[in-house]
Amino acid sequence: MSHEIRIVTEAELRGAVGLDRALVDVIENAFRALASGRVVMPPILSMEIAEANGEVDVKTAYIPGFEGFAIKVSPGFFDNPARGLPSLNGLMILFSATTGLVQAVFLDNGYLTDLRTAAAGAVAARHLAPEAVETAGVIGTGAQARLQMQAAHLERRFARGLVWGRDAARAAACAAELSASLGVPVEAAADPARLVAESQLVITTTPARQPVLEAGWLHPGLHITAMGSDQAGKNEIDPAALAAADLYVCDRVSQCEALGELRAALAAGLWHRGTPPELGAVIAGSAPGRTDAEQVTICDLTGTGAQDTAIASHVRGLLGTAGTAVIA
Amino acid sequence: MSHEIRIVTEAELRGAVGLDRALVDVIENAFRALASGRVVMPPILSMEIAEANGEVDVKTAYIPGFEGFAIKVSPGFFDNPARGLPSLNGLMILFSATTGLVQAVFLDNGYLTDLRTAAAGAVAARHLAPEAVETAGVIGTGAQARLQMQAAHLERRFARGLVWGRDAARAAACAAELSASLGVPVEAAADPARLVAESQLVITTTPARQPVLEAGWLHPGLHITAMGSDQAGKNEIDPAALAAADLYVCDRVSQCEALGELRAALAAGLWHRGTPPELGAVIAGSAPGRTDAEQVTICDLTGTGAQDTAIASHVRGLLGTAGTAVIA
Numbered sequence: 011m012s013h014e015i016r017i018v019t020e021a022e023l024r025g026a027v028g029l030d031r032a033l034v035d036v037i038e039n040a041f042r043a044l045a046s047g048r049v050v051m052p053p054i055l056s057m058e059i060a061e062a063n064g065e066v067d068v069k070t071a072y073i074p075g076f077e078g079f080a081i082k083v084s085p086g087f088f089d090n091p092a093r094g095l096p097s098l099n100g101l102m103i104l105f106s107a108t109t110g111l112v113q114a115v116f117l118d119n120g121y122l123t124d125l126r127t128a129a130a131g132a133v134a135a136r137h138l139a140p141e142a143v144e145t146a147g148v149i150g151t152g153a154q155a156r157l158q159m160q161a162a163h164l165e166r167r168f169a170r171g172l173v174w175g176r177d178a179a180r181a182a183a184c185a186a187e188l189s190a191s192l193g194v195p196v197e198a199a200a201d202p203a204r205l206v207a208e209s210q211l212v213i214t215t216t217p218a219r220q221p222v223l224e225a226g227w228l229h230p231g232l233h234i235t236a237m238g239s240d241q242a243g244k245n246e247i248d249p250a251a252l253a254a255a256d257l258y259v260c261d262r263v264s265q266c267e268a269l270g271e272l273r274a275a276l277a278a279g280l281w282h283r284g285t286p287p288e289l290g291a292v293i294a295g296s297a298p299g300r301t302d303a304e305q306v307t308i309c310d311l312t313g314t315g316a317q318d319t320a321i322a323s324h325v326r327g328l329l330g331t332a333g334t335a336v337i338a
Numbered sequence: 339m340s341h342e343i344r345i346v347t348e349a350e351l352r353g354a355v356g357l358d359r360a361l362v363d364v365i366e367n368a369f370r371a372l373a374s375g376r377v378v379m380p381p382i383l384s385m386e387i388a389e390a391n392g393e394v395d396v397k398t399a400y401i402p403g404f405e406g407f408a409i410k411v412s413p414g415f416f417d418n419p420a421r422g423l424p425s426l427n428g429l430m431i432l433f434s435a436t437t438g439l440v441q442a443v444f445l446d447n448g449y450l451t452d453l454r455t456a457a458a459g460a461v462a463a464r465h466l467a468p469e470a471v472e473t474a475g476v477i478g479t480g481a482q483a484r485l486q487m488q489a490a491h492l493e494r495r496f497a498r499g500l501v502w503g504r505d506a507a508r509a510a511a512c513a514a515e516l517s518a519s520l521g522v523p524v525e526a527a528a529d530p531a532r533l534v535a536e537s538q539l540v541i542t543t544t545p546a547r548q549p550v551l552e553a554g555w556l557h558p559g560l561h562i563t564a565m566g567s568d569q570a571g572k573n574e575i576d577p578a579a580l581a582a583a584d585l586y587v588c589d590r591v592s593q594c595e596a597l598g599e600l601r602a603a604l605a606a607g608l609w610h611r612g613t614p615p616e617l618g619a620v621i622a623g624s625a626p627g628r629t630d631a632e633q634v635t636i637c638d639l640t641g642t643g644a645q646d647t648a649i650a651s652h653v654r655g656l657l658g659t660a661g662t663a664v665i666a
Contacts, residue, residue, distance in 0.1 A: 015445060017345055019666040055383035059400050059407070062436050068396050068409065072387050079387070081396060081411055083431065085438025099438050103411065103429065108390050110413025110427050115443055117343055117666035334664065338347040338445035 016114040016326075018333035023118050026328045029128055029157060031164055033324065034136070037129035038293055040320035043073045044262065045290025051262070051315050054269075056241075063089045065241075071315035078104045078113055080322035082315065084123060096120070104322045112338070114326055122325065126317040128157035130261065130289075131213055131235050134309035135165040137292050137299050138259065139211045139233040143168045147205040149222050149246075150215030150238065151175035151184040158213040158237065159188050159196070171196030172205045175216075203227050214238055214246040221274075225250035230304040237311040239270050247308065249275040253283065256305040257298070260286050265312040272310060344442040344654075346661035351446050354656045357456055357485060359492055361652065362464070365457035366621055368648035371401045372590065373618025379590070379643050382597075384569075391416045393569075394428075399643035406432045406441055408650035410643065412451060424448075432650045440666070442654055450653065454645040456485035458589065458617075459541060459563050462637035463493040465620050465627050466587065467539045467561040471496045475533040477550050477574075478543030478566065479503035479512040486541040486565065487516050487524070499524030500533045503544075531555050542566055542574040549602075553578035558632040565639040567598050575636065577603040584633040585626070586614050593640040600638060 018026075027033065043049050051071035058065045064087035072079045084100040091097060100123065102116040116122060135143075143166035148155045151173060159171055171188055173196060175181040181198040188196040199205035206212055206227040216222055216238045223234065225248040234255075238246045252258045252275040260266040263285055267273055275281040287297035289309060300307050346354075355361065371377050379399035386393045392415035400407045412428040419425060428451065430444040444450060463471075471494035476483045479501060487499055499516055501524060503509040509526040516524040527533035534540055534555040544550055544566045551562065553576040562583075566574045580586045580603040588594040591613055595601060603609040615625035617637060628635050 012348070017443075017662075017664055019664060020340070021666075050385055050387065052383055052385045055380055055396055055398070057378055057380045057398055057400060057407075059378065059435055061402065062438075064435075064438050066398070066407075066409070066433070066438065068383055068398070070383070070385055070394070070396070072385060074389065079385075079394075081394070083409055083433075085433055087436070087438035090437055093437065095437055095439070099440065101431065101440055101443075103431075105394070105411075105413060107387055107392075108415070109418055109421065109423055110390075110392050110394065110415035111423070112427065112429055112445065115345075115429075115445075117440060117443075117664065119666065334345075334662070336345055336347060336445065336662065338349075338447065 012337050013111055015112050015336050015338050016333045017336055018114060018329065019117050020119045020121050022332045023116060023121055023325065026332050027325050029125055029160055033125060034129045034132040034164060036320050036324045037126055037317055038133045040073065040316040041133060041290035042293045044314065044316045045288050045294050048074045049316055062087055069315035069318055071319045072107060073316055073319050076319060076323050077107060078323050079107050080104050080318040082123065082318040084120065102318060102322050104326055116322060122321050124153060124157055126321040127154060127237060127313060128161040130311050130317060131158045131237060132161035132165050134235045134289060135162045135211060138307045138309055139166050140231050140303045143210040145170045145172060145209045146211040147172035147199065147209035148213045148215060149174050149202050149205065151177065151180040152215060154215045155184055156187060158215055160191060162211055162213060163192050166211060169194055172199040172209060174199040174202045174205045216246055217244060218246045219243055220245065221248040222246050224248045225254050228254055228306050233307045235309045235311060236271050240312050241269055242273060245271065245274040247271045249278040249280045252308060253280050255308045257300065257307045258286050259289050259292055259309045261289050261311045262314050263288060266310045270310040270312045340665050341439055343440050343664050343666050344661045345664055346442060346657065347445050348447045348449050350660040351444060351449055351653065354660050355653050357453055357488055361453060362457045362460040362492060364648050364652045365454055365645055366461045368401065368644040369461060369618035370621045372642065372644045373616050373622050376402045377644055397643035397646055399647045400435060401644055401647050404647060404651050405435060406651050407435050408432050408646040410451065410646040412448065430646060430650050432654055444650065444653065450649050452481060452485055454649040455482060455565060455641060456489040458639050458645060459486045459565060460489035460493050462563045462617060463490045463539060466635045466637055467494050468559050468631045471538040473498045473500060473537045474539040475500035475527065475537035476541045476543060477502050477530050477533065479505065479508040480543060482543045483512055484516060486543055488519060490539055490541060491520050494539060497522055500527040500537060502527040502530045502533045544574055545572060546574045547571055548573065549576040550574050552576045553582050556582055556634050561635045563637045563639060564599050568640050569597055570601060573599065573602040575599045577606040577608045580636060581608050583636045585628065585635045587617050587620055587637045588614050589617050589639045590642050591616060594638045598638040598640045
């Protein structure tokens, strides 16, 4: 029996959905559900294509109460820039959670992933950053660095931004763009230690395999969101920093143990506090979040299929008549 | 940078590709590659949605030398028939193995999976069935029972067919359809023991969780292809039959240990012959196949991502201008 499937391109999706507080609420709900224990979220399917310097990850999750579930495919092919193509691409497919029928194919080239990742940063800031953030800093200069600063600004109206990256020209360009989009002064920092020292909220958005943020730089009243590490081997935060912080929170413990900052801390023998809380438990109030403006908090984001199901379901409601209907 | 993606519906795919020896050759090549050790095939991603009596599996594989790789999503929602919908649905996505860009979305509702599964049965018959098959029998009466008999007939021109299922009316209908499509008499068998006794080639295509084929029914000159078991808990063949056969062959050992007939035999403590050969090794000649017309052989098919990549690549070459081009 044939049924209608909506095919939606990246351009159409960009017209339908952007980074705003409504989306942050949607992603917050996904984390709350994840901590309830009722979400079904299998381990990430991951395949490496070494000959092409490529990899592909598949994520999914079923969230009870949601009409649909997403399957998200994220290829990363790191020789693409030399061909004039972006490294990251992919699509999301939305299925009915009642019948399994395909409802929509979002040919987003990673746009929805960028949004739901940024929105998770906003959720972390909402629940863990100090109430007063005068300066926010980002380590990293890519597309996600820009989005994470925009997301942080939705939750904490900081008056000044800082950017640091290994390439000073890229850092300057990122700072200039952020100044314009946020309407507050954003400067390139001379070094990452200085950036951390002057910020109350720091986001790391790098593919680093050696820490870019040292434990000795932690200071009272600092929140760090580390969102770059999504594979075993990546590591942005000095493993000693996790234990030194007052509170360390995972998006998903099982993923952070395998792919996140926690993996590096465990491997270094520097984590002895047992199972960390998840962001969803902090949101739900079943685990304590920040209890004091002077605390140091760290949130480790590896990216979850629950976010994909949440954003795909949200987008479907915003589409109107956008896209092409195919009878299949 | 936007690029063209071909969206192809089930009806368009049915117009472009069917079950023939060219497809069997394609799937044979996939198994040969799989046994070479150079294919990258991650474990199946599997998610259960218990509230909806549903599940979804995701398979993929990278085959060196292929321009693309497929990701195949197979939802199975077993309350669908009561809604007038088929239980099995899904789609396949073909990606460039060089850039990771989406090349085509095949909205096949499981049609390509049906074909590549049937073609694997033909490959098993080609390499393991006795040269002379007078009678072929199938246990099971669904769509795959029909396709498997057609596939077997491509490789062994049997003069008579038998069908057995728990529902006699469905078995009679399946037999009548097969008589018409194959052009040879196909009858419903009175019982499965009789079917096996009279056949030289038997295919099992059931979702059985208790064996439907007993070890005591094995007889000289018999080949069995068991393709129903694709999940832990399913079991079509008496575990004692695997050890009693002269040769037992897996499509993929790691999958058969977890999901196939081998799982049940291992669980029953009835398998002591070490690692069985894979079908691809038999095809490549690196493991012996049938060496004698009187041997008893069993092939255990759980379904591999390599088959999906192979059929998706094959179909792309057959499409011509079929489908809808979307710029994404």
